[in-house]
Amino acid sequence: MSSKSKLKFSLLAATAVLLLNPGLVSKTFQNGDSELQAQEMSWALTAPANDASKRDASDPLLAPVPGAVSSSAVSAANAAFAPPAASIAPAADRVAVNPQAAPGDNPFLRQAASAPVATSVAVALPAALPAAEPRGASTPAVANPFAAATGPAAEAASAQPASATSVDISALRYYASTRDLKRVGAELRRLKDLYPDWQPPKDLFTPVSQVDEQPLWNIYATGNYAAVRAGIARAQSVNPKWQPSEDLMTKLQLGEARSLIDSAMAQSRWKDVISTAQGLPSLMVCGEMQVQWNVAEAFARLRNYADAFDVYRYILSSCDDPIMRLSTVQKASLLIPPVGFTSLLALGRTTQDGHPEFENLGFDGIRRQIGAFIEHGDFSEMPANEEITRFVDFIQRNASVEDANLVGWYFYSQKEWTTANAWFLQATKFKRDPKSIEGLILTLRQMDKTEDALKLARHYIKMSPDVARQYIEIVSSVLTADKPALALGETENALFEETVTSQKSALGAQALGWKYLAGNDKAAAKTWFADSVEWQPTEGGVVGLAVLAARAKNGRALSALKVNYGKTFTALQDFKVYRPRYVAKRTPKMRDKSVSSKPRTLVDYLRSAS
Missing domain, CATH: 1.25.40 (Serine Threonine Protein Phosphatase 5, Tetratricopeptide repeat)
Structure with missing residues (x-):
């Protein structure tokens, strides 16, 4: 079995356990969304077939699904996670x-x-x-990788007497400035207990000029540290004995x-x-x-x-x-x-x-592998089956809508429409996510369930531009089909025109143009074709304008289209510019001599020439 088939088998087995085992079904899907519930019932009825009509009975993916996944396998330590297959970091x-x-x-x-x-x-x-x-x-x-060194040298350094600058005496100086001798004595005893070799300064009771630090703190808050240094220097030039607080210096x-x-x-x-x-x-x-x-x-x-x-x-x-x-x-x-x-x-x-x-981070590797497979169609490194099982279990336990969508897009790239639909449906149970809804609509269209896809797109049309685009594509395909599979009522037509206008959809506008042209409403058709070309020049919109110009024998308009878009859209070469033959008429002789040969107004001239 190839690596591609092995992965598909593993994911299909995990999918069956996840979506068919009632004990694993999420309980968060309780808001009564009839459209999605209908899709859930539809999938439950068709899932056992597993797209069997499109695959041979000998396909290994049709093998019986093993028993439920054991949740004990998910409790492995972080070390069991496989390293990512690709990374920005060096190999x-x-x-x-x-x-x-x-x-x-x-x-x-x-x-x-x-x-x-x-x-x-x-x-x-x-x-x-x-x-x-x-x-x-x-x-x-x-330990802090930059912590101070330890060992005999460090111990010897710590045994050195404490210097005057290494002892915080701010409290001692405060008590001395207030002449609180009782507290001065208590603080001296405390410092001597901490630093036996330390000696108090001789100028302890010498008055020291006070400096308000608040302006320096205000400058510090702006991040202009050079200005703080300059402010300290100015203050010390006025009061040489003043020292900034230890808090300010440390933070500076x-x-x-x-x-x-x-x-x-x-x-x-x-x-x-x-x-x-x-x-x-x-x-x-x-x-x-x-x-x-x-x-x-x-x-x-x-x-x-x-x-x-x-x-x-x-x-x-x-x-x-x-x-x-x-x-x-x-x-x-x-x-x-x-x-x-x-x-x-x-x-x-x-x-x-x-x-x-x-x-969660431990699964980044398999996410990248699946994403690369969706993009390139092959794996640089095949994920292990055990990792896939743990990944699926993680998706369910954590209601990971992004991961459920990822697996859904994997099966979509493999044209496994039913299984992809099931994963997108499961993702909607975790959260109403636009990508999940879009995936559901796309898979329903691929499964020839156009009416269900239309209902879902209409229900969530305002959720995101992507869902609105899906709605426009579905209705446009119905309007331009030779034998439409659906009949659209007036309410649907009004919603479609509103959506096309709000999204400025060239596709939807040209579809409306062809619809009105088929109904012989040339004015409306011309408006929609013109909007389509204005929003995005496409062959359908340009050809629509060319058809209208050709039927109206408007050679000037058709020539302009050929000049502007002829090199881009070769279909314009099939249109021939209508050139009318002009014949000069003789000026009739004036029979009534009483009538002036030079009419006073244009109306008079037209009357005389008729």
Whole structure:
């Protein structure tokens, strides 16, 4: 059996289980839509045949459908998901990969050169802050990839006496300025307990000129960090002993670094992005998600996928916002090879319903494979049957209308009209989606159920331009058929003309033109043909105008059509321009001498020439 037949068999089997097993039918379809319910009943009656009239009995797709799909197969861990077949990211075989890496571990081998990244960025940066603690018991603790170094050297550095600038004495100075000696003493004892080697400043009780920081905060809010620096310098030139608050300086440094990273990203200076973040590890926290994404992308652009993976893994292991977590995995899928993306999926947490957090993303591979098949008619890589089964189960559990439509269009491309119709019908049970309705109408037309298709299109005509276009196509085919399959009443005709006008449909307008021409209403026919050509010049509309011009022996109009459209629409060559023969008439002799030979008005002239 070919790969194409295998996929079709797997999807047909899953389709039968999904749509014929009453236990799997969605309960959301309860609004009493008679048109769609009629289509559901119609499919239920015809589905067992499975388009058998169009296929040989030996077709393997007609084999008995196996039993119901076990839902336990869907509870596999994220690591079981197959990697996407295609991605914007580089292929895995182009990078060094550790084949022994477990799901969730870094699968990329480190680059040989591990020297610090050079940078031209110069900015005052504070000491590294502690890395954010990971939250959530379902993921292992992962250290901030840019956290301060640990080990003997770091321990030795931490043993050094605290400097005057590393101790926050703002509260101490406040108590001293108010002469609250009791609180001054308590604050001194607290600071000495924290920093035994620290000594209080000698000018503790010296009055310090106060500066209102609010104007500086106002400038900071605009993002003009250089102006904030300038404001601080001006204030210190007036009051040399004044120091800005630690809060202002910390946020100013973070803002400056963030701005430098954004600028470097815009100019593709990937090394500057990384070095700036390395100088300020406090940016690599959950509250600075954009910075983390930028750093991970910079690593990926430099093909340092191991460090890019570490940043993504740190986010998934430390941050709780579900939207940010999902966006992280989506970004990673576009920037790192599929093997890394697959490993990141294993870091997904278990949702309340017991399914993996990133289960939806795990099916992106099969979505791309089916989409590529619809477009090109073949698979670059055949999906596994187990994956197809899990995909169909996922569609049902999550009421995924987009995925149901995707499978419907797959069967439509295979001309499996009945099965495609069933999938589009199932999609409408999840949600009234325009693409589902359009798919239903198209499959009904292919199944020679024109009347049902017309009813459905008429019912949902205002849902989308695509549905309105389907309605116009159906009615146009009826109006221009030699033997119309349907009889259209006045109400239908009025709705059709209204829809054609609102949609500016050239097809519908020319169909109306031929209808009125057949009824010998040449004025109405000319109006609709002219509208058709104005909205979109087509052969039907142009030929309609040519027929009217030829019947009216309007040689000038026919010649204009040939000049404007003759090269585009060769059918105009069959029309011959009518050229009348003009014969000069003699001026009659004036018999009545009393009548002037020079008439006073045009009316008099016409009368005398008659």
